[in-house]
Amino acid sequence: MADDDGVEQNGADEDDDLEEVEIVETVVGPDGTVVVDDVVAEVDAEGNVVAAREIVTYTLPDGEVIVEETDVVEVADGEWVVDETVAVVDDEGRLVPVAEEIADIEIDDSGEASD
Numbered sequence: 001m002a003d004d005d006g007v008e009q010n011g012a013d014e015d016d017d018l019e020e021v022e023i024v025e026t027v028v029g030p031d032g033t034v035v036v037d038d039v040v041a042e043v044d045a046e047g048n049v050v051a052a053r054e055i056v057t058y059t060l061p062d063g064e065v066i067v068e069e070t071d072v073v074e075v076a077d078g079e080w081v082v083d084e085t086v087a088v089v090d091d092e093g094r095l096v097p098v099a100e101e102i103a104d105i106e107i108d109d110s111g112e113a114s115d
Contacts, residue, residue, distance in 0.1 A: 018042045018050065032061040050074045065089035080105045 022040045029035065036059075041052040051073045058066040071083045082103045087095040 017045050034059040067095060078107045080107065 019042070020040060021043055022038070024039075025037045027035045027037075036057045037054065038056075039052065039054045041049045044050055052071075054068075054070045056068045058068075060066070065088065067087045067089070069085045069087070071081075073081050075081055082105060084099075084101045085097050086099040087097045090096050
């Protein structure tokens, strides 16, 4: 593909046209539980989300930390892969996965999802 000056741009990456958008929200529950919700999305030039990662961290009053991570990636037009992982933080500070689910989802022209 050539740029505006007619110079061939071999190996140009489609990701160059993506913008990263991040939203972080923190809430403290009445019992002292702290929830941090961090969403990062990759948005194309038309404003369409093409990938997203959400990490929700729960710090419980007893010090236990639970992390839910969800990755959503569009793999083809209307086809998405969703990978959800739930982990706890062990005594050494490492994340230990306790559940994982991966789903392939297709979205039809009406916006309805199926898996």
